Amino acid sequence: MGKRFYEMIWRALKETGMRSMRGYRYETLRRTTCFVALFLPAAALHCETIPLRSVVTPSTVFEKDGKPVTFAIHGFIEFRSLAAAFPYIRAQGERWKGKISKEEEEGLETALLREAVESRVVSMVDERPLESLVTHTSGELREAIAEVKEPVPAGYTEAFLAVQEKWKHSINCWSASPVIAARALSNWYPIEEGIPLYGANYDSTEHFWQAVKYHPGVTVGEVKELTKKLEAMDWSGWLQRLDDDPRIYLPNAYAVEFLRANLKPEKWRWFEEELSGRGLKDGDLARQAQQRTGGAFRFSAYEEKVLWGDLADTLHLIYLFSAEDDPLRKLMTDHHFDGIYLGTRKMGFISEEFRSLMLEIWKVKYLQMPRFREVIAGIPKEIRLEHFLNDGDSPDIPIAVYVGYLNRIRELAQTGE
Secondary structure, three states: OOHHHHHHHHHOOOOOEOOOOOOOOOOOOEOOHHHHHHHOHHHOOOOOOOOHHHHHOOOOOOEEOOEEOOEEEOOOEEEOOHHHHHHHHHHHHHHOEOOEOHHHHHHHHHHHHHHHHHHHHOOOOOOHHHHHHHOOOHHHHHHHHHOOOOOOOOOHHHHHHHHHHHHOOEEEOOOOOOOHHHHHOOOOOOOOOOEEEOOEEEOOHHHHHHHOOOOOOOEHHHHHHHHHHHHOOOOHHHHHHHHHOHHHHHHHHHHHHHHHHHOOHHHHHHHHHHHOOOOOOOOOEHHHHOOOOOOOOOOOHHHHHHHHHHHHHHHHHHHHHOOOOOHHHHHHHHOOOOOEEEOOEEEOOOOHHHHHHHHHHHHHHHHHOHHHHHHHHOOOOOOEEEOOOOOOOOOOOOHHHHHHHHHHHHHHHHOOO
C-alpha cells in the first residue's frame, strides 16, 4: 500500500458509526455507505458533511442518529459543545491560582483548550468534523474562525490550526479506523493465529497488555473478594487528597478522573458480576484466563480493556496514589497490585520500564510476523502514525509515548531491522 493509496484515503468521504467507549457502551464498527464507497467508488455514494463554520462555532452541537455527539476533557468530563467547555477550562485556571505559577496557569488553560478542540474534532463517533477540517486550507480555517460572532478564549485559532496541521499528515491507528491498515496497527486487532509472548499465546497484543497486570499467582476468586472490600469503602476523602494537590492532580489528571469513575460502588459491583460469569471459576488464575489455552477469543479485545484492564488499572492506581501509611497500600501489595510481575522482573505500573514493554511486544507483531510487518512498513513515512481517542488518554502508557513507539517500530520494519 503506497502513497497513492493513502492520498485516496484522505480524499475519500468517510463515515463510521460508533457509540462511546466509556463504561460498557460500545459497538463494533458499522460499515456504513461511505465506508463501502471508499472501496467501491463506482457506487457513487455520498455522506452529508458539516460546514467548516459549524465546526469552529463554539455553540455547535453535532448530532448523529438523532443524538448529540459528546466529547471529553480528561476522558470523563463530557461536553456537547466547545462553548460548554470554556467555563470548565477557565475554572481550572482559577482552581490552581496561588498554587502554581502564572506561566503554569496559562499553560494549563492552553493545553485544556487544545485537548477540547482535538477531542471535539477527532471524534470516535463522527468523522465529519475532522473531514471538514482537513479538506480546507489553513487560510480558510482562519477566515471561518474570524467570522465567528460568539466569544472565544485566547488561543482558539491556534488550537484549531495545530489540530488541522497534525491531522492533515496523520492516520489514527485504532480499532475502528476506516483505514484497514490503521485498524491492523491497533492493539485490539485480533490475531487469528495468536501471538506468542513471554511463554504464552494471546489473541491480540491487547490481551497480553492487560493480562500481564495480574500477578501469575493471583486467582479470580482473590480479585473478586478484593472488589467486595473496596466496594464498601467511602472514597470521597481519599479522592479529595488527590484533587487538592496540584503536584498529584495536574500531572495525573486523566488517572484521577479515571479513578473517580471507577471507584463508584456500581462499578465495583459490575467488575464482580463480570468475573462471576463467562465460565470463570474462583480458582482460575487471572492472568492465565486471558491467555489462549483452549479455544481462541474467550474474551474480546474490548472486554480485555473494559473488564480486565480497567479493573487492574484501578487497583494499581490505588496503590500508587495511596499515602505511604495508608493501609490500602498493604492491601494492594498483599494481592500483588504493587507492580507488574513478569518472569523475574518487577516493574512499576507507571514506569518507563513497563511502558517500554509495549515496544518489545510490538517487535514480535511487527518485525517477526510477516503479514503485520508488511502492513506497517507499507505506510509511507510522510504519514505520521497517531493514536488518538477523544475520550481520554491512558493511565498506564500515555498516548504520546504510545505514538512514539508506533512510529519507531515502523522505522525498524522499513529499514529491515
